[in-house]
Amino acid sequence: MSVAKPLSLAEIRKRSVAFVRDWRDEPGAEKQQAHQFVADLLKVYGLSESKAALYEKRARRSSTGRGGYIDALVPGLCAIEMKSKGVDLEAAEQQALDYLDALSGAEMPRWVITSDFATFRLLELSPDGADAITFTLEQLPERCDALAFLAGYQQRTFGSREQEQASVKAAKLMGSLYESLEASGYDDHDASVFLVRTLFALYADDAGVWERDLFYEFVETRTAEDGSDLGAQLSVLFQALNRESSKRQHTLDPLVQRFPYVNGDLFGESVSIPSFDSEMREKLLEACAFNWSKISPAVFGSLFQSVKDKAARRELGEHYTTRTNILKTINPLFMDELRERAVAAHHDVKKLKKLREDLAKVRVFDPACGCGNFLVVAYAEMRALDLQILERLQQLGALSETLFFVAANLKVTLDHFVGLELEEWPARIAATALHLVDHQANLAMELSLGAAPEPLPLTKVDSIHVADALDTDWRAILTPSNDVRIVGNPPFLGHATRSATQAQQLREVWGRQDIGRLDYVTAWFKKAIDYFAGFEGGRFALVSTNSIVQGEPVPALFGPIFEAGWRLRFAHRTFAWSSEAANAAAVHCVITGFDKNAQPPARLFSYPSLKGEATEAPATSINAYLVDAPNVLVEQRRQPLSPELPACTFGNMARDGGGLIVEATDHDAFAADPVASRYLRPFVGARELLHDLPRWCLWMVDLDPRDVAASPLLKERLEFVRETRAKSRAASTAAMAATPHLFGQRSQPDVPYLVIPKTSSETRLYFPTKHAMPETIASDLVFTAKDSDGFLFGIISSSMFLTWQKSVGGALESRLRFSNTIVWNNLPLPTPSMKTRSAVIAAGKDVLAAQALHPQRSLAEHYNPLAMDPALLKAHAGLDRVVDKAFGARKSLHTEQDRQAVLFRRYAELTA
Secondary structure, X not given: OOOOOOOOHHHHHHHHHHHXXXXXXXXXXXXXXXXXXXXXXXXXXXXXXXXXXXXXXXXXXOOOOOEEEEEEEEOOOEEEEEOOOOOOHHHHHHHHHHHHHHOOOOOOOOEEEEEOOOEEEEEEOOOOOOOOEEEEHHHHHHHHHHHHHHHOOOOOOOOOHHHHHHHHHHHHHXXXXXXXHXXXXXOHHHHHHHHHHHHHHHHHHHOOOOOOOHHHHHHHHHOOOOOOOHHHHHHHHHHHHOOOHHHOOOOOOHHHHOOOOOEOOOOOOOOOOOXXXXXXXXXXXXXXXXXXXXXXXXXXXXXXXXXXXXXXHXXXXXXXXXXXXHHHHHHHHHHHHHHHHHHHOOOXXXXXXXXXXXXXXXXXXXXXXXXXXXXXXXXXXXHHHHHHHHHHHHXXXXXXXXXXXXXXXXXXXXXXXXXXXXXXXXXXXXXXXHHHHHHHHHHHHHHHHOOOOOOOOEOOOXXXXXXXXXXXXXXXXXXXXXXXXXXXXXXXXXXXXXXXXXXXXXXXXXXXXXXXXXXXXXXXXXXXXXXXXXXXXXXXXXEEEXXXXXXXXXXXXXXXXXXXXXXXXXXXXXXXXXXXXXXXXXXXXXXXXXXXXXXXXXXXXXXXXXXXXXXXXXXXXXXXXXXXXXXXXXXXXXXXXXXXXXXXXXXXXXXXXXXXXXXXXXXXXXXXXOOHHHHEEEEEOHHHHHHOOOOEEEOOOOOOHHHHHHOHHHHHHHHHHHHHHHOOOOHHHHHHHHOOOOOOEOOXXXXXXXXXXXXXXXXXXXXXXXXXXXXXXXXXXXEEEEOOOOHHHHHHOOHHHHHHHHHHOOEEOOEEEOOHHHHHOOOOOOOOOHHHHHHHHHHHHHHHHHHHOOOOOOHHHHOOOOOOXXXXXXXXXXXXXXXXXXXXXXXOOOOHHHHHHHHHHHXXXXXX
16 A cells, blocks of 8 residues: 655645636635535645544634534644635634634644635734735635645744743653553663654654654554553554555555654664553543644753653753753854855855855764754754755756755755764654654755655664763764864763762873862863864864853863863853752853864853843953953962962861860850850851851960869860860871860961951852951851951952952852962952052941941841842942952943953963
């Protein structure tokens, strides 16, 4: 038996001519002829009357509550309302819309078609839909593409909100199906294979891969209602899909024979037969009723990857990699350049053809591809550009009419898109998603040019490899060349969360034992530069957390990259890669793209709001901190770079097991002890400093040994400290057991000093600090610096210092992490004039005065970014003006980026 294929637009146009000829002279009576008119129209697009439409679908009008009929309904696709010739079609359209509230979700159409036999009116119901369009019966052959959705063609904007919403719903349907398979005890690997095959069949039903709703018809008519034979029947079908029609058994069910040969290795593997029940069959039928042609392969792939995880299933649709974020990577890396070439070659046939040849050379490689969303979006964008070029060549009369009938003439093909993925499940999804986006691209070509490669049989996707990217030689996966573009979103794992195995992988990739605070993702950067060794034209761009451009890891990562001849071609500064899940924290990310070319000018994207849109600016040179400034690397320094800065020292570390610390619950007992009270001192760490919390310690640098015997409290505490230290595995701590009355490490200032917290919230507008007297003991959770005149207080309390802290200081979790060796000792503070120094001190006193207006408030309350007092904000603004000038700003500075440029320029000058 021959296999029915989806109609080409050429065939649709041919049929539409016959349709017009048959109906142009008919009277157009609504009641007598509507049914036949609709049936004939659907046949033009390859939809059989028996299974495509529900005629006179009973419905209730929402406006009146009265019952009525929709003339014809193609569930999930379109509603058709017929009127006699000359009747107002807008009114008919409103009548059709009035009936829609009575439909189920699966039946709800995307389009409404109204006609009076002489005119068609078409309305798209999606949020992205435009105004209704009208055309006459005589115009149908030339406007047949307007109704091409009836044959499975989709006029969509790739990545539209509607596609995303459809993809979320589709993934939930598949998640429900997987839950049932999992609960039945079906093998996990076999379930993976089954779900991917089912996904393809569902999509093929709606997207013109084979006859519309053929799989739906099979499930509905060839399987028992109790689901008992569903698994066996699907196995028969899937085996048939893997065999050429001419080689199938002649005794096969005629309905199975109507399915075409798929190939592509999708149905090749032999797996066990799943067992179904009636509820599971209903879930599959519910999935069949959904319009799968509307999904985005990229978004759906991300979601589909999550259906096997219970926690992820609960929040399905609330977190996925959006097309927008993927385009932030691929556009500035290579797509923008290719599009600009297309625009420049608009009138030049030779250049347009050369551009097509260059498209054919490009290879996109994602070495952490997951479900393939970067590859899918890149493929869609490149095919869209190739189609744009072909359309222009056609306009210029330079296109061979036979060019599109064979896949060999395509310049952008699936094998040019290569992925590495650790796990089998997402790799299967990636290969399937590439098939889906390839079909969508072919539909777009068919719609525009009238012909495209046949959808079936599929070409096997051999370019998605299941392997550990860090243990694999990338050159063995894809031969390096100047036309390779590496993109991706490797795992978000900070140095603190990497496993021992991952740490060892980092050592092997970097070729050294000391990997410091390098994040796991940095291994992909090193693999990329090793992969391109000896090639000047390659490019790569990776998404990562912003920790790679902050603090100690920056020189360790970017030093080798720059030394190998790479530059930052573009960068997206910190933005929120956010989840819509309730209470989920957004990941702060950056995107860095590299090449070895001097041109084009670097592009820097900044985000005034982390969740907002980017603003772009050309850059002379983007440095490792993603600033248009000199390319410096800030490394640990033992002494301050600026002669204006005193030493900044780590606080006092007790290493006592808590024995020398006195909490509020024990304070009264120690205060009442005439001996122990002489050694009781206020004790300040970051928490005490920021929240104004009382805490004390026993500070016994001048201990009189006789006092130990005189105070049971002291004796008990010192014995506890000695025992705790003696048990320590650290030899240095065990040695301290000999002096249990002393803090293990002591650096207490003997003059008034500035207390600097080791960490501070990243949301604060300023870095909080406070003066303390030498009687207040600083813990190891703060740093101390001598500040006799208040100059340092003014510097640290400024936006300039906060900018430096954020730029080079790194973070602990998401909090800002102060460091004396990185942040303080490298602060590029010029020597100020006496006038400037006095101005900074005076402005700092204004800040203290503003704080004093509310003496009951802690520093955390003063610097709550949502509730800062106007007087305090004003004082800080005044301080910023004088500190900016102290660092050499020649104009008013308003943004973090402005201040970064000043700071790195000053740093380059001081270290030259």
